[in-house]
Amino acid sequence: MLSSAEFVLSLSMIGLVALALFELQVDGPEVHLRLRSTLRQNWQRFLSYKPWPAITLFFFIVLVSALWSSDLHYTLERLRIKLPFLVLPFAFAGMPPLNRKEVLTILYFVVVMMFCLSVYVFIDFLVNYDECMELLGKGGHLPTPSNHIRFSLTLALSVLAGIALFFEKFHLRTKAERWVLGFMTLFLFGFIHLLSVRSGIVAMYLGLFVLVAHWVIAKKKYLLGLAGTVALIALPFVAYQTIPTFKLKVDYARWDYLQFKQGIGAGYPDSERLTSMQAGLEIFQKHPVLGVGAGDLKKHMQQYYQQELEGKYNFRMPHNQLITVMAGAGIVGLGLFLLAFFTPLFFRRNYAQPLFMAFHAVIFMSFLMENTIENNFGVSLYLFFLLIGLSYLQGRAGMRDEG
Secondary structure (H helix, E strand, C coil), rough: CCCCCCHHHHHHHHHHHHHHEEEEEEEEEEEEECCCCHHHHHHHEEEEEEEHHHHHHHHHHHHHHHCCCCCHHHHHHHHHHHHHHHHHHHHHHEEEEEEEEHHHHHHHHHHHHHHHHHHHHHHHHHHHHHHHHHHHCCCCCCCCCCCHHHHHHHHHHHHHHHHHHCCCCCCCCCCCCHHHHHHHHHHHHHHHHHCCCHHHHHHHHHHHHHHHHHHHHHCCCHHHHHHHHHHHHHHHHHHHHHHHHHHHHHHHHHHHHHHHCCCCCCCCCHHHHHHHHHHHHHHHCCCCCCCCCCCHHHHHHHHCCCHHHCCCHHHHHHHHHHHHHHHHHHHHHHHHHHHHHHHHHHHHHHCCHHHHHHHHHHHHHHHHHHCCCCCCCHHHHHHHHHHHHHHHHHHHHHHHHCC
């Protein structure tokens, strides 16, 4: 998932759906493939836990908007990318709920994998220091194993996971692993500043703020909470003074924004992203109720770039998930989108779980800066953490109901 999202997502989706729908019946030397005997119970279980069907709305928003979309090819592409929102919740609902140790073990391996990938990127940066600094000075990014924005977002979530593992004192074999995990998490925290992808950094700090706020409220350690908040505010300033790539990226962002304000930002990455958001908002304002159809959004964006911008800017789809939904499916689609996103968080006070709350804060912040779930990596990243969290929370809810 972390370095080849499309392949792993497709393979895992096929495998999970097959496991959810079929089972092997062994009768002596004969083996038969048949529909699961528990299929009806799994369906009832899927419907009874409201977050599962709520997640499918991400798919149905695109499907329904196909009724007023004329670009069949792009509509089918959108549906293909959103298909996991339809099938994976049912697959997870049909599996035994994950317990605490299983969830923490999954997070453990995520942190270890991201640490290994980050060390590789860091070594490559050191070996090609001059070239990388020149690239950053022109608004570029460090080479990463996958899309640098999604990679940074995964880093942000890995930092939060590492902190949770450290304070849970989790280990597989020896207690010393806690300190190894602590070192890995600290490295990832520093490395995300070196990588200097702003969306990932901002999302990480928001997630950290959520964890600190939850701890302060739960423990009533208000002075320590204030100190932690001050530290979170101060750390970016320290990073600016001490990490050259971070300083270079911040300085470039300021300059790029000035170009955008002056209307001369063509060819500059941040100006182009902001322009894409403006284009999406203008399309939404012309079609506020139902949008232009998710399948026709690309066509309308291209027309805007040709007619309003006269081809001066490089074409981009809106760099904002909420604007993408608004332009494609209108205010109705946005309402359904927010319902799909927040139902898993607020159902039975799931927000009381700090890591689950922090995860939603990170993803929602990414929505404001990127069209996060409009590609396979973003979908796989979001669903991976969301579904394992919901599987665990559903299991806990079931235990409480039985008690």
